[in-house]
Amino acid sequence: MHDILDVLKGRRSVRKYKEEPVPEDLMEEIIQAGLYAPTGMNRQETLILKITEPSAVRELGQINGKLMGREGFDGFYGAPAVLCIFSRRGARTGIHDGCSVLSNMMNEAASLGLGTCWIHRGKEQFETPEGKELLKKSGIDGDAYECVDSVVVGFPEGEIPPAGPRKEGRVFSI
Numbered sequence: 001m002h003d004i005l006d007v008l009k010g011r012r013s014v015r016k017y018k019e020e021p022v023p024e025d026l027m028e029e030i031i032q033a034g035l036y037a038p039t040g041m042n043r044q045e046t047l048i049l050k051i052t053e054p055s056a057v058r059e060l061g062q063i064n065g066k067l068m069g070r071e072g073f074d075g076f077y078g079a080p081a082v083l084c085i086f087s088r089r090g091a092r093t094g095i096h097d098g099c100s101v102l103s104n105m106m107n108e109a110a111s112l113g114l115g116t117c118w119i120h121r122g123k124e125q126f127e128t129p130e131g132k133e134l135l136k137k138s139g140i141d142g143d144a145y146e147c148v149d150s151v152v153v154g155f156p157e158g159e160i161p162p163a164g165p166r167k168e169g170r171v172f173s174i
């Protein structure tokens with residue numbers, strides 16, 4: 001059992017992954033961490049879409065890369081799994097809730113020795129025709145929910161360098 005602060009300080013964004021799939025029980029632990037994240041007024045309206053089917057992960061990664069303006073680039077860095085977080089459209093704390101879920105899951109994954117990276121353009125990736133098709137397959141109602149962002153998960157390939165120093169002057173007190 002690691003001290004939580006050690007886990008938080010040790011977590012880094014990983015952008016190179018082994019092909020090896022993430023064992024189902026570890027994915028479940030990460031999802032549990034997301035389900036226990038705080039949400040505004042405890043509404044728990046966020047949804048988590050787990051994608052581990054290799055062709056679907058790669059397809060969405062390509063969509064994401066293209067949205068970055070990099071056609072043919074895997075925006076998911078070869079990770080074997082992605083967790084996409086959805087909030088109810090128009091929900092007052094939808095983005096905040098989604099980020100809360102994302103953070104919890106990333107930190108849980110780090111505590112399990114897995115690598116993650118927060119991936120932006122979640123909303124846009126499910127607005128493409130291919131993204132809409134994937135969403136339909138998942139059973140999530142795209143009219144009622146929109147993706148906040150995603151987190152890719154996998155075993156890191158290579159060393160993870162320690163975090164750099166924190167910027168000064170970011171804490172105030174009264």
Ligand SMILES: Cc1cc2nc3c(=O)[nH]c(=O)nc-3n(C[C@H](O)[C@H](O)[C@H](O)COP(=O)(O)O)c2cc1C
Pocket residue numbers: 011012013014015117118119120121163
């Ligand atoms: C809102 C948000 C969006 C991000 N989007 C991306 C992204 O699309 N692709 C990526 O490689 N990293 C993305 N990141 C990861 C950041 O670049 C990373 O957290 C930051 O550089 C600090 O590095 P660290 O996570 O290793 O501490 C995102 C992070 C946040 C919080």
